[in-house]
Amino acid sequence: MTILGIDDTDSREHGMCTTYVAFQIAQQLQDESAKLMLIRLNPGVIHKTRGNAAIAISTTCNTTTTFETAVDIINELAELSDPNTQPGLVVAPSTFDDVPQTVSEFSLNAIRSFHEKETAVDLIEENDYLSSSWNGGRGLIGALAAIGANNALDEWTYECLTYRDKNLWGTERNVDSNSIFEVSNQLYPSVWDSFDKNENYPVCVPRTPCPVLHGIRGETPDAVEEMAKKIKSETPAHRVLFITNQGTDAHIQPGTIESLEEGHSYSVDGVVSSKPYTIEGGHVFFKLKGTSKEILCSAFEPTKQFRNYVRNLDCGDKLTVYGEVTHGTLKLEKFAVRNLVTTKTENPLCPICNDRMKSSGRSQGYRCRKCGTKNSHKIQTPYFRDITLGWYEVPPCARRHLAKPLIRGGFDSILHPEI
Ligand code: ZN
Numbered sequence: 001m002t003i004l005g006i007d008d009t010d011s012r013e014h015g016m017c018t019t020y021v022a023f024q025i026a027q028q029l030q031d032e033s034a035k036l037m038l039i040r041l042n043p044g045v046i047h048k049t050r051g052n053a054a055i056a057i058s059t060t061c062n063t064t065t066t067f068e069t070a071v072d073i074i075n076e077l078a079e080l081s082d083p084n085t086q087p088g089l090v091v092a093p094s095t096f097d098d099v100p101q102t103v104s105e106f107s108l109n110a111i112r113s114f115h116e117k118e119t120a121v122d123l124i125e126e127n128d129y130l131s132s133s134w135n136g137g138r139g140l141i142g143a144l145a146a147i148g149a150n151n152a153l154d155e156w157t158y159e160c161l162t163y164r165d166k167n168l169w170g171t172e173r174n175v176d177s178n179s180i181f182e183v184s185n186q187l188y189p190s191v192w193d194s195f196d197k198n199e200n201y202p203v204c205v206p207r208t209p210c211p212v213l214h215g216i217r218g219e220t221p222d223a224v225e226e227m228a229k230k231i232k233s234e235t236p237a238h239r240v241l242f243i244t245n246q247g248t249d250a251h252i253q254p255g256t257i258e259s260l261e262e263g264h265s266y267s268v269d270g271v272v273s274s275k276p277y278t279i280e281g282g283h284v285f286f287k288l289k290g291t292s293k294e295i296l297c298s299a300f301e302p303t304k305q306f307r308n309y310v311r312n313l314d315c316g317d318k319l320t321v322y323g324e325v326t327h328g329t330l331k332l333e334k335f336a337v338r339n340l341v342t343t344k345t346e347n348p349l350c351p352i353c354n355d356r357m358k359s360s361g362r363s364q365g366y367r368c369r370k371c372g373t374k375n376s377h378k379i380q381t382p383y384f385r386d387i388t389l390g391w392y393e394v395p396p397c398a399r400r401h402l403a404k405p406l407i408r409g410g411f412d413s414i415l416h417p418e419i
Contacts, residue, residue, distance in 0.1 A: 001095040002066045007054035007142025009087045010210065011079035017210040019161055021077045022055035023240045028069045031059045035096075038159060038242035039149040040401045041110045041142055042251060044263035044324050053401070054142030055242075056149065058096055067091040067130045080134055088120075088139030091130040096150035100127065103148035110145035111152070111250050111402075113264060120144045155248040157408075160224035162213045162231075163238045170209040176232035177202045180214075183230040188419065189407040191218035191227045192247065196397035197419055198305055203396045217246055219408070249404040252322055257290025265324040265402075269338070270295070272317040276310050284310045288321060288330070296329045297321055303332070303394040306418070312387040316341035322403075333403045334393040336413050344383040348375040390414030 004025065010016040019038060026034045037056040045052055059066055070089050079085045092099065106123055109115060120140045124131045129147075133140050164173070177195075180202045184194040194204040194216055204214045213236050218224040221241055228239055255266035270288035278284050282301035287294045299310040310332065313319070318339035323330045347357050350368035357366035357375055365376040393399075393406050395418040404410075406417040 001093075002059050002061055002063045003092045003094055003096060003099070003147050004057045004059070004066050004070055005054060005088075005090045005092075005143035005146035006070065006074065006139070007088050007146065008085060008139030009074060009078035011082040011085045016077060016079045017212055018053055018055055019240070019242065020163060020211045021073060022057055023161075023163070023238065024077060025066075025070050025073050026057050026059070026240075028073060029057075029059050029061045029066065031061055034059045036240065036242045037096075037146060037149060038244040038246070039107075039111070039142075039146045040244070040246055040250070041145055042112060042114065042263070042265075043400055043402060044265065044326065045114065046263075052142075054139075054146035056096075056146035063091050063093045063130060067132075071132055074132075074134065078134065083135055086135040086138040087133065088137050088141065088143040089132045090120075090124055090140065090143040090147055092127065092147050093129075094147075099148050099151050101151070103127065103144065104151035105148075107145040107148035107152040110141060111149070111245070112253050115141045115145075117141055149245065153245055153248070153250055155250070156243050156245065157247045158218055158221050158224045159242045159244050159246060160216045160221075160228040161240050161242060162215070162228050162233075162236045163211045163240070164213045165235065165237045166211070168234065169211055173205055173213060174234040175202065175205050175214060177205075179230065179232040180204060183227050186230075187218070187223055187227050190220060190223035191216055192405045192407055192419075193217050193396045193399055194227065196395055198395055199397045201397050203399075217244075246401045247404050247408060249322070249402065251324075251400075251402045257288065257295050258293050260295060260325045260330070262325055262328070265322070265333075266330070267320060267322050268295075268330075269318070269320050272313050272315055272319060275315060276313055278307075278311065282307070285329075286310065286313060288319065295325075297323070297332055298329045299332050299394075303398045306332075306392065306394045306398065309335075309387055309392040309416075312385065313337075314341055314383075314385075332394070333400060334391060334406065336391045336411070337387060337389050338413075340385050340387065340389065342383055342385065343380040345378050346381050348377065348379045388414070388416075390416055392416050393418050 216224045251265045273289035274287040276286040284299045320336040
């Protein structure tokens with residue numbers, strides 16, 4: 001058995017898509033049993049192309065054939081004229097299950113943290129893997145990470161990618177949005193993130209000039225393939241199934257507010273320590289306090305109605321938040337309300353006039369301005385909240401590839417899923 005890993009063959013400007021390059025390699029190898037894995041790496045990596053995706057293929061072909069076939073196809077299809085496209089190719093004489101622990105640890109780090117290219121090169125040499133790189137070969141990191149991902153993770157989903165006829169690449173896609181809406185309703189929740197109902201937007205159709213017509217994500221191969229087949233559109237050229245770590249929160253690691261590092265994604269507990277506020281452009285912020293530090297949390301404008309849940313938070317509410325730390329701010333992907341403040345401390349009411357009493361000065365108690373009645377203590381009044389306990393998430397149109405939709409389950413409280 002042979003595993004091949006590739007990464008970074010696409011370009012922000014010129015399109016192409018590493019999944020398509022991988023599919024072409026698999027097709028050339030003519031191995032019906034080949035398995036394709038689409039591995040999303042740390043979304044906090046600065047040099048990433050669009051989705052920071054790498055691909056692994058397992059095949060019964062020998063390593064030499066696999067390697068030579070892949071080199072030819074990368075030379076033919078990768079956007080090598082763009083110096084920021086730095087393809088990497090790694091070929092291992094192995095099955096996914098036999099990949100050594102050092103390589104699977106490297107994978108987990110590539111999904112949650114950062115690597116230098118040299119670390120990948122050392123591991124490739126140590127394991128006698130074949131490799132090739134272009135334009136500097138930063139893609140070797142993702143290529144090796146894709147090979148080790150199977151042993152690094154234990155939760156998987158599926159994506160069925162449908163590719164366009166080559167003659168249509170770069171032209172407007174002809175896909176019936178209504179049919180996406182209807183089929184996604186039929187198959188939900190075994191498929192997710194195909195259509196955003198609030199925005200009336202087909203999330204599964206890319207807007208870039210890449211070869212992808214649509215990508216359907218879900219729980220089982222049958223569900224994603226069924227949906228892909230039922231969408232009305234221009235005549236597709238190919239349909240390919242990928243096993244993937246999308247929608248699994250594989251990028252999230254448990255942390256504390258005191259220990260957060262830039263470019264990493266965390267789940268952390270804290271207490272809201274500033275009232276949420278909205279700035280120009282509609283971005284919402286609040287502070288979350290840990291044991292000794294605070295972090296600014298953000299819900300940017302593209303997260304749409306999610307911002308309303310954030311705006312309904314208040315000081316003292318206890319939360320668990322998920323998100324990536326960028327420029328010292330935690331970009332919220334989801335949060336759980338653990339405890340809500342339900343009383344407010346206010347000046348006492350005058351029992352005679354029913355007016356709010358005023359402070360008589362520091363430690364002097366409170367006094368009614370009208371009749372002079374005095375009271376020494378503040379009172380607790382009920383604070384009715386517009387938010388309840390449980391999990392809240394950004395809508396499909398704002399969801400990151402790796403973020404786990406609430407509807408997939410496995411969360412520890414009431415769910416308020418966005419569909
Ligand atoms: Zn009074």
